[in-house]
Amino acid sequence: MKDVQLRNSTIFLKIIFVISAAVIFFIAGITFKHITVLKKSSKWVEQSHNVNMELERLIPYLKDAETGQRGYILTNDKSFLTPYTESKTLIRDSYKKVSALTENSRTQQANLKNLLFYINKRQNYLSKTLYLTQQENYDKKILNNYLIIGKSAMDSVRTKIENMMSTQQNLLQNRQEDYKSTMNYTPLLIYLTLLVTLVLITISFIKMNRDLVKLRKTINTLSVANEASNLAEVVGGFGSWQYNLETNEYNFSDNEYRLLGVKPQSFKPSLEEFLKFVHPDDIQYVIDNAKNIPTNSILPPFTYRIIRKDGEIRYFRTLGRVVTIASGERTHIGTTSDVTEEVYANKFIEDRNRELESNNKELTAFNYIASHDLQEPLRKIETFLSRLVTKDYSNLSKSGQQYVTSIQSSAQRMRILIEDLLQFSRTNKTEKVFEDADLNSLLENAKQELTQIIEEKQAIIESSELPTLKVIPFQIQQLFINLIGNSLKYSKENRTPIIKITCSKIVANDDEFLPNNNMKYHKIIVEDNGIGFDQEYVKKIFILFSRLHNKNEYEGTGIGLAICKKIVENHQGFIFAKGVLNQGAAFFIYLPID
Amino acid sequence: MKVYLKYNYPQLTKKILEDKLSELGYKFKIVGFGEFNFLEKIPTEKLMELTEQFQEYGIEIIENQKSALVQKIKDTIVEMVNSDTPINVKSSVHIAEKLNLSYVYLSSVFSEVTYTSIENYIIIQKIELAKQLIINTNMNLTEISIQLNYSSVAHLSSQFKNNTGMTPSAFQRIILKRKEFTSNNS
């Protein structure tokens, strides 16, 4: 699971959490409001109920007063007046209660005042009636009047109370109306919010579940990778280490310990502990290099010796570099490889190379000196012989003359051999400069060198366009001279020598002579119509001093083609030949296109 | 800054001759490459003076008659080799005609004085011209061989190699490298 993905998940979860919290707060808020509303609502109901109750009590009180009064009037029993007297207080109390309860409503207060008027009027007339009846002689008409007025007042009271009750009901209804809308949509909102929250929680759950699955997978992959890495270390013979740049602590892999010949994690990883294994001569070197670890971002490879626990000396190579992980932390990680085999192999190769080089130099020097210095005395022999022959030939006996002639001929043969050998030894590659040369010019030069023979034999030399290559010019020229010279030398009598030189580009795979690979070559063919050779001897002709004819038939030492082969090899090329007796020969030269 | 020169020797020598002779003040007439006539008698001291002056230029007054003849032969050969118009007769015939003497006689005098044969001298001059053409012009070997009346390029190359021991292209290469070498070292 990528770091970016992880970070995104975290942000996502944070967002969900914040949203959820907000939602919950929102719900809480709404619920609180709802409850407050409910509380208020029930308070109002209670209040209205109390108002109505008290208002309704007023009527019985008044009625009790009325009844008491009536009873007294009828019986003149004072005990009937008790309710009448009591009612005053009760009425007053109730009235006070109602008044207090309807504080908030001006309408009701006004109504109350109105009510009070009528109550007072009623009570007034009650007491008036009472007083009247307490008189010995009272006017029944006035009593009637009083009773009628009293009744009408009572009716008014009743009406007023009913009025007030209905007003109170209205008030209550109004109040209820206010809260109705709130009461109505609040549950809806809550349900909606709950639904949303549910959805969010479900999403979070799904996401977290997926993330967990991914994490598990990642952990698995990491575990496997870790195991693979450990295995790779064991197989590859290297160990890895980490240096935490924050904590300045080392961490060695298991194989790092095994390389040293000890059990994994058998000591606390640190430079000091590691140095205990380093070869005493290399300790300073390792310390100098290890200095780079805390400071430089790249630790270039350095090689040193360690002595394993069992005493064996091994060569280690350590290198490392700093990596920065996502959180910004920097760790220096590195590897330590056991390169002992490589070092030994290299040493071996180097030694062999040195040996070969020195051998080669010796041989070359020997070759050259032998050829060159042998010439001097031989030349003297020949020259003195020629003087002898010129001056004193006639003074020699017959056998003497014969001997001298034989000596001369052998000396000459020897000279030619040494000259050829010298030429061969000069065809080496060292200290020769490769330069771009037009092979057509080199061919021209070769033809010029052979002008005489070409004229003599009336030979025809045809050539196609040759490329310009990076070569040793003198050597390629010599190559042409030798091959064309051969073609001329081994031409058929009475047949005009025709020598054709052609060039083409080929790929090794497609060619009959070359090994199978994709390397590209210039293929130059020099073919003639001379005496040719038996294909059976094709390998022999390139061998130094090997000839297919004896020196009486055709002159030569058998070195020409050996030189050609050497020249071609100097240029990383190949040379092959094909011949048909009495028909001609063809030589195939391959020079790499680089 | 390097400047390369080509000398027209006949013209050069003629000019020097004219200048020197004019200075001397005696009437003269230049007859050929190596010959002129004094139109009036000239005292011996003046002649000595002239001889001395000539020496500065490397000009010799040939006293020997045979040497004079050889010089004439040489002049003829040089002219013949350097001429742009091809000469259609054999060189021996041409020279004999030009100098109005038998070729046999001419050959023997020439060899006696110069230690070489006329034929060889002709070749030397031809090769010398070829060298100049190779160095100073862009002509290729074919063109040069035509100019010098060779039957083929091969013939030229062959003679060149015989005479100098190296091929014309080797010669050219060496001269070029030599120029580089001397310029680097001077």
Next chain:
Amino acid sequence: MTEEYINICLADDDQDDRLFFTDAFDELKIKTKVSTFNDGVELMNYLNNADSILPNVLFLDLNMPKKNGVECLLEIKKNEKFNDIAVAIYSTSSSEEHIEETFINGANIYIKKPSDFDTLKKILSEVVTINWQYHTSGLNKDNFLMRM
């Protein structure tokens, strides 16, 4: 003044070669005066001497002690006094590159020492003759290159 003889010098440390050389010239019909020197130092001392008669042709062996042929060649070519001398390198076999190098360094002639006395005579005769032609015909000595 026509010269009566041609001046030849040879510098070679080998006694036999000096002998061959002088014998060869003795047998040539060209009138020559031959001087030989044992090494490069002797040669240069002679040449640098104001009284010395400078040679027309100078033959230099390459391998000499004290001062070898190439060193002499370079010294001679640097000195204008010696411009008229045709220098011939007279040596045992060398590689193509070396031969070209001697020409580039200023040699006029390269001669590979022959193994036969008659050939030597022939070569020396040719060299001297051709040099004589250059000398007497005003040819450009800079173009005088020969290889034998």
